[in-house]
Amino acid sequence: MTQIIPAILATTEQDYKDKIQELENSDSFEGGWIQIDLMDNKFVQNQSIGPEVLAKYKTPFRREAQLMVEYPEGWIEELVKVRVERIVFPTEDAQGVEERINHIKNHNIGVGLSINPETRVEKIVPFMGTIDLVLVMGVNPGFGGQEFIPDTIEKVKELFQLRSENNLNFLIEVDGGVNLENIKSLVDAGVDNLVIGSYLFDGDITENLEKIWETLQG
Numbered sequence: 001m002t003q004i005i006p007a008i009l010a011t012t013e014q015d016y017k018d019k020i021q022e023l024e025n026s027d028s029f030e031g032g033w034i035q036i037d038l039m040d041n042k043f044v045q046n047q048s049i050g051p052e053v054l055a056k057y058k059t060p061f062r063r064e065a066q067l068m069v070e071y072p073e074g075w076i077e078e079l080v081k082v083r084v085e086r087i088v089f090p091t092e093d094a095q096g097v098e099e100r101i102n103h104i105k106n107h108n109i110g111v112g113l114s115i116n117p118e119t120r121v122e123k124i125v126p127f128m129g130t131i132d133l134v135l136v137m138g139v140n141p142g143f144g145g146q147e148f149i150p151d152t153i154e155k156v157k158e159l160f161q162l163r164s165e166n167n168l169n170f171l172i173e174v175d176g177g178v179n180l181e182n183i184k185s186l187v188d189a190g191v192d193n194l195v196i197g198s199y200l201f202d203g204d205i206t207e208n209l210e211k212i213w214e215t216l217q218g
Helices: 013-026 051-056 073-082 097-106 121-127 151-165 183-189 205-217
Strands: 003-008 033-039 062-068 086-090 110-115 133-137 171-175 193-196
Touching (some): 003 013, 003 205, 013 033, 013 051, 013 205, 051 062, 062 110, 097 110, 097 121, 110 121, 121 151, 133 151, 151 171, 183 205
Parallel strands (some): 003 033, 003 193, 033 062, 110 133, 133 171
């Protein structure tokens, strides 16, 4: 079954607290996953909260930290201390990918690799047997509310085929621009996780989630 994962892109500690509280108050994601975007204003042109904010606030949700940063090593070390449940980092910073995967897995934390819109699926093939998740960016990373890039659906189909042909178990996740207009096509293409930020938080979370499920079942 497809999983809906709320995305939290917070540029201040207060923004992070408010969004976590909003999700807790909705009861719609009890015991589920959330994704927290971490940016350094270098890999992408935006800056977010850091691991120290995550460490300050306990939450009932399982946390997936998506790193959109240059030199992820230091960030990974801090997130290991915070004990997030999964760390996703970019494939585009090609040096040291295998070492980072091993570092994360050695701490019994799930690991994923992300690919930006301009990155071909082939770049992730060497690591498919050792990771838990592939995250396909549906927009150019850094800011919420962007328009979905249609080629994302073809990448999902390609990953689904590669997974099936090689008998692998990684999850396929899409983040960025996900809304009612494209969720059915993404699920039909083989996506497992839909990460939704702007659409979900714009208005009542519970009502928006109900619309999502209605669209998927329609």
